[in-house]
Amino acid sequence: MTFVNYNKGQDMKPSTTRTPDSELSQFRVKGEIPVPALINGLTAAAVPLLLFFSWRSMQQGDSVTAPFLIGFAVLLAINSLSFLFVGHKTFHRRVFITLITALFTYLATQAVEDGSAIIWLFAYPPIIFYISEARVGIYACLGGWLAVLVLFSPIGDALFASPYNATFRLVMIIVLAFVMVTCYILDQSRRRSKLGLIKLAKEFEYAAKHDALTGLANRREGLEQLDNEYQRYLRSGRGFSVLLMDIDLFKSVNDTYGHQAGDEMIVLVARTLASQCRKVDTIARWGGEEFLILLPETSLADAYASAERIRQAVSSQTITVDGKVIRATISIGVATIQGSESIDRLLQRSDEALYQAKSEGRNRTCQASVAA
Numbered sequence: 001m002t003f004v005n006y007n008k009g010q011d012m013k014p015s016t017t018r019t020p021d022s023e024l025s026q027f028r029v030k031g032e033i034p035v036p037a038l039i040n041g042l043t044a045a046a047v048p049l050l051l052f053f054s055w056r057s058m059q060q061g062d063s064v065t066a067p068f069l070i071g072f073a074v075l076l077a078i079n080s081l082s083f084l085f086v087g088h089k090t091f092h093r094r095v096f097i098t099l100i101t102a103l104f105t106y107l108a109t110q111a112v113e114d115g116s117a118i119i120w121l122f123a124y125p126p127i128i129f130y131i132s133e134a135r136v137g138i139y140a141c142l143g144g145w146l147a148v149l150v151l152f153s154p155i156g157d158a159l160f161a162s163p164y165n166a167t168f169r170l171v172m173i174i175v176l177a178f179v180m181v182t183c184y185i186l187d188q189s190r191r192r193s194k195l196g197l198i199k200l201a202k203e204f205e206y207a208a209k210h211d212a213l214t215g216l217a218n219r220r221e222g223l224e225q226l227d228n229e230y231q232r233y234l235r236s237g238r239g240f241s242v243l244l245m246d247i248d249l250f251k252s253v254n255d256t257y258g259h260q261a262g263d264e265m266i267v268l269v270a271r272t273l274a275s276q277c278r279k280v281d282t283i284a285r286w287g288g289e290e291f292l293i294l295l296p297e298t299s300l301a302d303a304y305a306s307a308e309r310i311r312q313a314v315s316s317q318t319i320t321v322d323g324k325v326i327r328a329t330i331s332i333g334v335a336t337i338q339g340s341e342s343i344d345r346l347l348q349r350s351d352e353a354l355y356q357a358k359s360e361g362r363n364r365t366c367q368a369s370v371a372a
């Protein structure tokens with residue numbers, strides 16, 4: 001799973017917005033039990049138990065309960081089996097929630113096992129909070145608790161033959177509320193920890209792929225995108241170009257105005273590059289004052305035109321240091337992938353073109369020679 005999309009080289013700060021609860025389940029934290037696995041595990045445990053209790057109720061002469069328990073066991077098993085074959089997670093989860101809600105309701109209202117089966121209701125809150133969204137868990141638990149309250153009221157007595165005495169009813173209502181609230185708190189804590197881990201992972205991923213000063217893709221990410229584009233080129237034959245550029249006489253900016261002014265100039269150039277490129281282009285900080293732009297599906301002529309546009313845009317920008325206006329200029333080497341040349345060879349040609357631009361007087365664009 002990828003947390004951040006890196007097609008573009010610019011403006012890629014990790015999102016600080018809260019991940020919606022419904023999306024949280026899409027992220028797996030290492031060691032976390034996946035919801036489908038938990039459901040299938042619970043089903044595997046519940047089916048023999050239900051079959052055992054149905055057998056026992058038959059032994060005790062209760063011929064009504066057994067078919068219900070067998071029915072629940074069969075439906076739970078079908079749900080898990082259909083998931084294993086079809087793999088529809090949401091359907092699997094929703095059917096399981098519906099089935100266990102119906103099962104617990106049946107166990108409570110029908111006073112199965114002389115009423116002791118209602119104790120299984122304590123298993124409901126932790127399961128429901130784990131496998132569903134927090135909101136669903138709250139509604140389900142609140143609904144369940146209110147249903148028990150009604151069941152233990154005169155209304156319940158009128159509707160069902162409940163064997164529960166007053167003390168049991170009181171203890172059950174209090175302990176059930178206690179368990180539900182505890183499960184809610186633990187679940188919230190689990191979700192927040194998970195959100196924290198996801199945020200941390202996004203930040204690590206961002207830092208690993210971006211340059212801290214400019215926010216552009218770093219060299220490693222630039223190479224990764226270059227390799228992706230190269231693989232696409234090998235498959236589809238759709239060519240691409242690279243622009244390798246370097247700020248002119250940058251050392252003298254540092255030496256004359258200080259390192260901070262140099263940094264300011266790097267950021268200014270980076271912003272200008274970002275403003276001049278398409279979303280599909282990758283802009284990477286290649287080295288100190290060197291940048292590489294990857295232009296997918298771009299011919300040499302178009303890449304050259306883009307480079308000239310970028311060069312002119314940069315040369316129109318200035319920074320002011322101690323009241324002095326400093327203009328940045330860049331030199332650019334342009335190369336387009338050719339035949340079966342390697343990425344290294346393409347970069348080498350763009351570097352040679354950059355070198356040529358420098359030696360011809362800087363603030364200019366040169367095209368790379370044709371691959372040998």
Ligand SMILES: Nc1nc2c(ncn2[C@@H]2O[C@H](COP(=O)(O)OP(=O)(O)OP(=O)(O)O)[C@@H](O)[C@H]2O)c(=O)[nH]1
Binds near residue numbers: 262266287
């Ligand atoms: N301020 C600042 N300076 C950097 C950074 N990374 C590299 N540099 C400096 O960039 C300068 C690069 O200078 P050179 O490679 O000699 O090239 P130049 O002065 O730009 O000259 P030409 O490339 O020939 O036009 C060096 O002085 C590095 O210390 C950075 O992140 N911030």
